[in-house]
Amino acid sequence: MSTAPLLLVSMPQMADPNFARTVVLLCDYTDQGAFGFVVNRQMSEPAWQLIRTEPPVRIDPDVRLWVGGPVDLQRTWVLMSEAQGPEDEQREISPGVLLSVSRELTLQLLQAPPSSRARVRVGYAGWGPGQLDKELAASAWLTTGVDPGLIFGVPADEMWETAIRRLGAEPAALQTSSGVH
Numbered sequence: 001m002s003t004a005p006l007l008l009v010s011m012p013q014m015a016d017p018n019f020a021r022t023v024v025l026l027c028d029y030t031d032q033g034a035f036g037f038v039v040n041r042q043m044s045e046p047a048w049q050l051i052r053t054e055p056p057v058r059i060d061p062d063v064r065l066w067v068g069g070p071v072d073l074q075r076t077w078v079l080m081s082e083a084q085g086p087e088d089e090q091r092e093i094s095p096g097v098l099l100s101v102s103r104e105l106t107l108q109l110l111q112a113p114p115s116s117r118a119r120v121r122v123g124y125a126g127w128g129p130g131q132l133d134k135e136l137a138a139s140a141w142l143t144t145g146v147d148p149g150l151i152f153g154v155p156a157d158e159m160w161e162t163a164i165r166r167l168g169a170e171p172a173a174l175q176t177s178s179g180v181h
Helices: 103-111 132-138 148-153 155-167
Strands: 006-010 022-030 033-038 042-047 062-068 071-080 089-096 097-102 118-127 141-144
Touching: 006 155, 022 042, 022 148, 022 155, 033 132, 071 103, 103 118, 118 132, 132 141, 141 155
Parallel strands: 062 118
Antiparallel strands: 006 022, 006 141, 022 033, 033 118, 042 062, 071 097, 071 118, 089 097
């Protein structure tokens, strides 16, 4: 497998509900493990019902959070298509995809109307040493290059199927054997 960054696209037999029908932006992949974010899971509840800030801020009623993964659900991250906020609190994952840990930027995004170019995520996806290697060997994931147009331009509920079709496969035709993960 090529090294990160790349996109992981779950196979239909993925049994883990955290990753069924997901597209994951894999940011880091080393012998110490792997780190990334689910990019196609938007929460149905408005952010104002879930977020409490000190001091309190007025959160735009239309803003929704995105689930980045099942690990550390108390932490927020911003995935964005162009640089925003403090430079020392962001890094480019791939051209057109940046990651920020800025609390200031997170608060700005929560108070503004929703943007398709910057999304607040809670949690992340993580794998221990060798864990992702085993999942890849078990054909749990398809891999493809990072595509900002897919991450920021395709509706969340269409992203998984779109990613598979862009790989030249038909989602219904993929093997649906016993589950993995």
